[in-house]
Amino acid sequence: MSQAQSQRMASMCDSARSHVDDLLVLLSKSKMLSILYVMNCDPDPMRFSEIKKRVDSSSTTVARRLGELEAHGLVTRTAYATVPATVEYTLTRDAIALQPSLESMFEWVLNRADSSL
Amino acid sequence: MSQAQSQRMASMCDSARSHVDDLLVLLSKSKMLSILYVMNCDPDPMRFSEIKKRVDSSSTTVARRLGELEAHGLVTRTAYATVPATVEYTLTRDAIALQPSLESMFEWVLNRADSSL
């Protein structure tokens, strides 16, 4: 059987799996875990420029990621009519529920990074 | 997270940051979390074809991911001189230490996937 065929077989009629996959694809996008992590570290709403500075990426990518997070209901965006503009991002309850996992994952990452110095 | 760790985090020097980033880039590659998860679910060594079937991806991608995991010391590869070839992959102790985080992360993913049906 060809690779294409077995893939079609395996993924047929499995809508639940596709939702899981969607989330994993979302979480696997570049800087996504970093964004969630820096937002988790500080419970206060965070401004665009602050997030951008902390994850160290281009505006384009940060804006794309925040848009995707908002579309998935993981952050809320609040714009204030100040001059210049002020926009704050907050994690939703759903995203906050991910906090313990992220924290222990980052703990592991930091430990490994330490020991490989 | 411990105080020592968050201090390390806060005052992280560039070289440590790059190690952290390397790991995050690794974990963010496509199918990476899935591979770690399916291997975590079953403590026994797992064969290439079994991993491929469970994560539902092409041999090329699965081989690439397993190679990257091996290069980072997260899996060990054992080849047996059978015919046809038999190759088993096992998570290293380091990777097993990531198990609790991955488990609770997947729990969260499954809950969200469920509630969005």
Next chain:
DNA sequence: TTCTTTTGTAACAATGTTGTAACCTGTTTC
């Protein structure tokens, strides 16, 4: 002899993703 199996690798075209540079809004300051 040829087919079958597992576990890959190599080349390559198609597709996806990224950063950069330019631009925009709207008000206040020079």
Next chain:
DNA sequence: GAAACAGGTTACAACATTGTTACAAAAGAA
């Protein structure tokens, strides 16, 4: 009038990643 600020958007070229196809090796079965 022009610059400056935050928070983006758009277009696009450069770059990265993916799956597909073809191939290999080794030995037993048909």
